Amino acid sequence: MTEHVILFAGPMGAGKTTAIESLSEIETIRTEAINTDRETADKDTTTVALDYGEITVGDEDKVRLYGLPGQRRFDFMWTILNERAVGLVLLVNNDAADPIKDLDEFLEEFGELHEKGGIVVCVTRTDVAPIPRIDKYAERVRELMPGRMIPVFTADARNSDQMRTCLMSLIANIEMTAMIAASEERAA
Amino acid sequence: MNDLANLPHVQFSGQQASSPQPLSPHKDPHVIACANEVLSGFADLCRSLHHATILTDDGFEVASLADDVRQNGRVASMASSMQALGDAVAKDLRIGATEYIIIAATTGYVIQMRVPDNSMVLAAHFDAAETVGKALSVARLVATNMRTLISSEAA
Numbered sequence: 001m002t003e004h005v006i007l008f009a010g011p012m013g014a015g016k017t018t019a020i021e022s023l024s025e026i027e028t029i030r031t032e033a034i035n036t037d038r039e040t041a042d043k044d045t046t047t048v049a050l051d052y053g054e055i056t057v058g059d060e061d062k063v064r065l066y067g068l069p070g071q072r073r074f075d076f077m078w079t080i081l082n083e084r085a086v087g088l089v090l091l092v093n094n095d096a097a098d099p100i101k102d103l104d105e106f107l108e109e110f111g112e113l114h115e116k117g118g119i120v121v122c123v124t125r126t127d128v129a130p131i132p133r134i135d136k137y138a139e140r141v142r143e144l145m146p147g148r149m150i151p152v153f154t155a156d157a158r159n160s161d162q163m164r165t166c167l168m169s170l171i172a173n174i175e176m177t178a179m180i181a182a183s184e185e186r187a188a
Numbered sequence: 189m190n191d192l193a194n195l196p197h198v199q200f201s202g203q204q205a206s207s208p209q210p211l212s213p214h215k216d217p218h219v220i221a222c223a224n225e226v227l228s229g230f231a232d233l234c235r236s237l238h239h240a241t242i243l244t245d246d247g248f249e250v251a252s253l254a255d256d257v258r259q260n261g262r263v264a265s266m267a268s269s270m271q272a273l274g275d276a277v278a279k280d281l282r283i284g285a286t287e288y289i290i291i292a293a294t295t296g297y298v299i300q301m302r303v304p305d306n307s308m309v310l311a312a313h314f315d316a317a318e319t320v321g322k323a324l325s326v327a328r329l330v331a332t333n334m335r336t337l338i339s340s341e342a343a
Contacts, residue, residue: 076266
């Protein structure tokens with residue numbers, strides 16, 4: 001049985017908690033508090049430690065899904081969970097003030113996860129804000145991480161099929177990275 | 189796992205019935221003044237107290253006993269996460285509401301608990317000279333005083 005630890009990162013309000021809720025086969029663990037920072041995101045609650053869910057892929061591969069708090073003041077949780085992770089689902093809400101800047105910041109913070117396994121970018125809330133278009137994100141990803149294969153999707157965090165597509169793409173990348181590493185080890 | 193209905197009710201001293209956006213506790217001068225007052229009393233009650241912070245449930249510092257702004261902010265964030273994790277464990281084990289959290293270390297310990305009826309948390313760091321029982325009872329008194337003071341200010 002293989003286990004993958006996948007992080008869901010992104011700014012406050014991007015849909016990380018909702019995405020894990022959509023994907024998880026178990027009752028999710030959530031650590032929400034009443035949000036007193038309505039200027040940053042106009043929502044009732046915010047994650048202050050982590051979200052946790054699980055999903056089985058194939059016959060027996062277990063994927064552990066960890067959602068991170070979006071605010072930098074909780075970056076100690078980013079560090080703790082980053083150590084165990086092999087992949088990242090980076091969610092960016094398109095209705096943010098500057099979503100491309102959010103993409104920059106989170107890729108800078110978590111970009112190394114590409115070498116450990118893989119990264120996918122999910123642009124959410126495109127129904128609310130149609131621009132920037134997805135090609136802007138893809139272009140920026142190419143600029144920031146040239147030569148890396150990082151898929152960019154638009155997705156609704158509430159839609160389990162769409163989130164599953166994003167996750168499966170990431171798992172495929174992680175398994176490919178592991179296979180390449182194993183073959184390089186054998187060749188060395 | 190936490191429903192909004194299960195979260196502690198927010199009580200703001202500056203809240204107006206017609207105001208759609210009440211001041212957050214960490215921005216409310218009345219709440220901050222109350223927090224500073226109870227924390228200074230805390231230091232008088234307990235000599236082994238190293239540091240204490242009152243924070244919002246979502247990790248903003250309301251007031252602290254120490255002057256290190258960066259450290260105070262960090263303690264507030266970490267205490268918020270700890271409180272939420274404690275709540276999550278208690279809920280998952282179906283053992284009721286979290287009353288307090290204790291982190292016992294080699295040379296001291298941290299006690300944290302909610303300010304009753306408010307979405308705020310008291311986090312206090314004591315050195316090892318204090319007994320856990322006394323520290324806990326003083327912390328409980330301070331948290332209760334905070335609630336009483338806010339309520340009387342609001343009334």
